[in-house]
Amino acid sequence: MIKKNTNFNNGIPLTNDTWDKKEINSIFKTLKSGNLTQGEKVELLEKNVSKFHKRKHCLMLNSGSSANLVGVSSMKLHSKLNLKNNDEFIVPGIGWSTSYSPFIQNNYKLNFIDVDKETFNIDTSLIEKNITIKTKGILAINILGNPCDFKNLKKIAKKYNLILIEDNCESLGAIYQNKKTGTFGLWSSLSSYYSHHISTIEGGFFLTDDDELYSIAKSIRSHGWSRDQESKKYFNTKNISLEKQKFLFYYPGYNIRSTEINAAIGIQQFKKVNKFVKNRIKNYKKVKKIISNNRNYYLQKENGLSSWFGFGVIFNTDQKKFRKILDIFKKNLIETRPIVTGNFTKQPVMKYYMNNKKSYKLKNCELIDKYGIMFGNSQKLLSLKQIKLIILVFNKINKII
Numbered sequence: 001m002i003k004k005n006t007n008f009n010n011g012i013p014l015t016n017d018t019w020d021k022k023e024i025n026s027i028f029k030t031l032k033s034g035n036l037t038q039g040e041k042v043e044l045l046e047k048n049v050s051k052f053h054k055r056k057h058c059l060m061l062n063s064g065s066s067a068n069l070v071g072v073s074s075m076k077l078h079s080k081l082n083l084k085n086n087d088e089f090i091v092p093g094i095g096w097s098t099s100y101s102p103f104i105q106n107n108y109k110l111n112f113i114d115v116d117k118e119t120f121n122i123d124t125s126l127i128e129k130n131i132t133i134k135t136k137g138i139l140a141i142n143i144l145g146n147p148c149d150f151k152n153l154k155k156i157a158k159k160y161n162l163i164l165i166e167d168n169c170e171s172l173g174a175i176y177q178n179k180k181t182g183t184f185g186l187w188s189s190l191s192s193y194y195s196h197h198i199s200t201i202e203g204g205f206f207l208t209d210d211d212e213l214y215s216i217a218k219s220i221r222s223h224g225w226s227r228d229q230e231s232k233k234y235f236n237t238k239n240i241s242l243e244k245q246k247f248l249f250y251y252p253g254y255n256i257r258s259t260e261i262n263a264a265i266g267i268q269q270f271k272k273v274n275k276f277v278k279n280r281i282k283n284y285k286k287v288k289k290i291i292s293n294n295r296n297y298y299l300q301k302e303n304g305l306s307s308w309f310g311f312g313v314i315f316n317t318d319q320k321k322f323r324k325i326l327d328i329f330k331k332n333l334i335e336t337r338p339i340v341t342g343n344f345t346k347q348p349v350m351k352y353y354m355n356n357k358k359s360y361k362l363k364n365c366e367l368i369d370k371y372g373i374m375f376g377n378s379q380k381l382l383s384l385k386q387i388k389l390i391i392l393v394f395n396k397i398n399k400i401i
């Protein structure tokens, strides 16, 4: 399905296939049906994803990035949110590139703040001192399956009348105070890209309880037209013929829809989501035993119930030894990668985000960037051989660190 890094097949790759015959059969069945563009299957999957999260509305899109785009763009057009160009959002310095880019494409400004060095999520103790007259919202990104500190986030958002939004692209199935992540923000995004908890090859979901936001997002997903709306409340179609109503454009839209084939795969995948998440948690329990009680490194600290996208580890060491550590992983066939994008404020793209700022100094983002790695978790239970491999690798690390 994708070009896999086969070098790690006998060890621990970053990702594993989540499909079996059911997904493959559903593709052929859909192809034979002849109904390929967005239709009933997309709608059914949206209902399943809504129900899972106990959220009123869900839209399937062609990626998690598009879910972020549709969320940020719809807010600007919402009649009650009163958002304007140059309004500011507080965001964490660890996130994905497309957690942020929709904001500048909609003429907002971002203020990047540091993350907690143990949970890797936005450090809520830094938010209040960063709020200015321009601040209109906070973006919470649940990193590697780990829920943010929503208790504080909600408290601060309420106190300062800020919009809380949630990028949940890498944290499907995580739970915080008995609620699924993806249910705390005005809207949230999910990704079903190949390496995520469920895979529709490419895919994403936008979730909200707000009727107007949903209507706008649905319109924006398909060219900005008024077609397919359950309610015409937000679209004045009076005195317009049914023929013309099919081609009535209300909002500056895109085409970021998915297809019936992707949805058919997603319907099969979603039947297994609880099992997938359970197995990821079982793997975590084993890995935690190996990587705990050691002052040379630590595993990402869980906040609530993480759905363990991967295993993020930070090493207390220097650059020379860190390079050796990376080498030990590689030689022993455990594939690693940086934690999300590392310190995003150090990325070349930051020149587009700097506003009047000269630089950001985010200490914990820098630590995670310099001394952090992630190795893979998946819905497949770790074998005894794989557990032994992790033990071996950390024993080797213990000797050099």
Ligand SMILES: Cc1ncc(COP(=O)(O)O)c(C=O)c1O
Pocket (backbone or CB within 6 Å): 063, 064, 065, 066, 068, 095, 096, 098, 099, 141, 167, 168, 169, 170, 190, 191, 192, 193, 203, 204
């Ligand atoms: C936090 C976060 N946001 C957004 C995305 C974008 O999702 P997609 O790859 O489906 O566009 C990702 C992808 O990995 C992500 O990790």
